Amino acid sequence: MEIVTSVCFGGLLVAAVLCLVRLVRPGSLADRIVALDSLLVVTVSGIAVLAARTGTGAFLDVLVVTSLLGFLGTVTVARYMERRGA
Amino acid sequence: MSSVTSRLAFLTWLVVVWVALWGDLSVANVVGGLAAGAAVLLAFPHAGPRRPRYLDPVGALRFLGYFLVQLVSATALVAWEVVTPRPWRLNEAVVAVRVFGASDAVVTLLANAISLTPGTLTLEVRRDDVAATLYVHVLHFRGVEQVRRDVEGLEARALRAFCAPPVLRDAVATIHLPRPDAAARPGEDA
Amino acid sequence: MTVVDVVASALLLSGVALSVIAAIGLNRFPDVFARMHAATKPATLGLLLVLIGAALRVADSGDVAKLLLAGLLQFFTAPVGAHLVGRAAYRAGTELSPDTSLDELAAAGPDGGASAPGTPR
Numbered sequence: 001m002e003i004v005t006s007v008c009f010g011g012l013l014v015a016a017v018l019c020l021v022r023l024v025r026p027g028s029l030a031d032r033i034v035a036l037d038s039l040l041v042v043t044v045s046g047i048a049v050l051a052a053r054t055g056t057g058a059f060l061d062v063l064v065v066t067s068l069l070g071f072l073g074t075v076t077v078a079r080y081m082e083r084r085g086a
Numbered sequence: 087m088s089s090v091t092s093r094l095a096f097l098t099w100l101v102v103v104w105v106a107l108w109g110d111l112s113v114a115n116v117v118g119g120l121a122a123g124a125a126v127l128l129a130f131p132h133a134g135p136r137r138p139r140y141l142d143p144v145g146a147l148r149f150l151g152y153f154l155v156q157l158v159s160a161t162a163l164v165a166w167e168v169v170t171p172r173p174w175r176l177n178e179a180v181v182a183v184r185v186f187g188a189s190d191a192v193v194t195l196l197a198n199a200i201s202l203t204p205g206t207l208t209l210e211v212r213r214d215d216v217a218a219t220l221y222v223h224v225l226h227f228r229g230v231e232q233v234r235r236d237v238e239g240l241e242a243r244a245l246r247a248f249c250a251p252p253v254l255r256d257a258v259a260t261i262h263l264p265r266p267d268a269a270a271r272p273g274e275d276a
Numbered sequence: 277m278t279v280v281d282v283v284a285s286a287l288l289l290s291g292v293a294l295s296v297i298a299a300i301g302l303n304r305f306p307d308v309f310a311r312m313h314a315a316t317k318p319a320t321l322g323l324l325l326v327l328i329g330a331a332l333r334v335a336d337s338g339d340v341a342k343l344l345l346a347g348l349l350q351f352f353t354a355p356v357g358a359h360l361v362g363r364a365a366y367r368a369g370t371e372l373s374p375d376t377s378l379d380e381l382a383a384a385g386p387d388g389g390a391s392a393p394g395t396p397r
Contacts, residue, residue: 052284078364178310206313221381
């Protein structure tokens with residue numbers, strides 16, 4: 001299990017870096033929302049992999065709250081974007 | 087479902103969420119969940135998803151199964167395209183699809199199912215008297231008819247699961263009405 | 277490793293693979309709508325797989341409940357978020373890529389008044 005979760009962490013690291021690359025590349029506001037959203041999904045996956053590695057759920061509250069806050073953030077910025085246009 | 091049963095169902099869901107968040111099924115948590123859920127229902131009387139008035143459990147399971155198969159195959163296709171080298175060329179399009187609009191629950195369900203599937207995304211939903219028009223962004227455009235057939239496959243199963251038979255008869259009549267591109271919506275001159 | 281561990285490992289690895297693929301798609305696809313197809317949704321499905329894999333591994337039933345709840349909420353909120361971002365991007369006038377062959381929403385107009393046929397681009 002140690003090896004499997006290490007591979008998972010490596011993959012998630014690659015995914016996170018790629019999301020960051022998209023974030024800093026020139027793009028519209030919507031591009032940045034999508035990139036940040038994906039980064040958040042990677043973060044939440046990371047917490048879940050940590051729980052699978054240790055077999056304990058100490059961080060699972062963080063996981064639930066993070067994913068819900070991510071949705072709220074997406075909705076908020078999307079509404080802002082509709083008002084402002086861009 | 088009457089409004090009382092539907093509110094009770096919503097309260098039950100809130101209690102389940104509350105207990106799951108605490109991670110411990112105890113009397114204190116259930117009571118706390120009931121109190122918090124009741125407070126939410128009192129504070130937001132119109133909260134909660136639009137529930138269908140009718141439910142055919144077998145139809146709902148078949149809808150879910152069909153949707154999951156679509157989901158997995160669409161994910162596999164998009165994932166394959168991402169990892170294979172160019173040149174592929176995407177052919178994107180925004181297509182208007184008319185769906186039966188009498189049930190808000192079914193329209194919401196369809197729009198969400200389309201949005202969750204990779205390769206299709208509901209951009210906009212518009213209503214008129216008899217139907218709703220979903221504007222669907224598709225990644226692999228192979229003709230308007232293809233997109234409409236895909237949505238209709240989902241729609242037919244959703245209607246069978248969540249529409250009572252008399253409403254379903256209306257639906258069969260309605261979704262064969264002219265499409266918007268036939269330039270003759272009811273109530274508008276062509 | 278037990279059978280459960282093997283299944284959990286397979287779920288975790290395939291979920292992470294989907295996340296990586298999504299992140300690659302985020303950088304390869306031509307416009308924001310294509311990137312949403314390629315990124316947000318496969319990543320969400322990958323997260324669901326990872327959550328189920330983790331749920332097989334944790335011992336405490338309360339932790340399993342939290343993981344499943346997170347997955348369920350993700351399942352409900354992901355399409356809503358995708359729709360909102362897509363609609364906002366479209367209304368804000370985001371460029372569709374040159375690979376777009378038909379836009380029937382443009383033909384419908386900003387308030388849906390017209391019922392004109394789609395204009396090929």
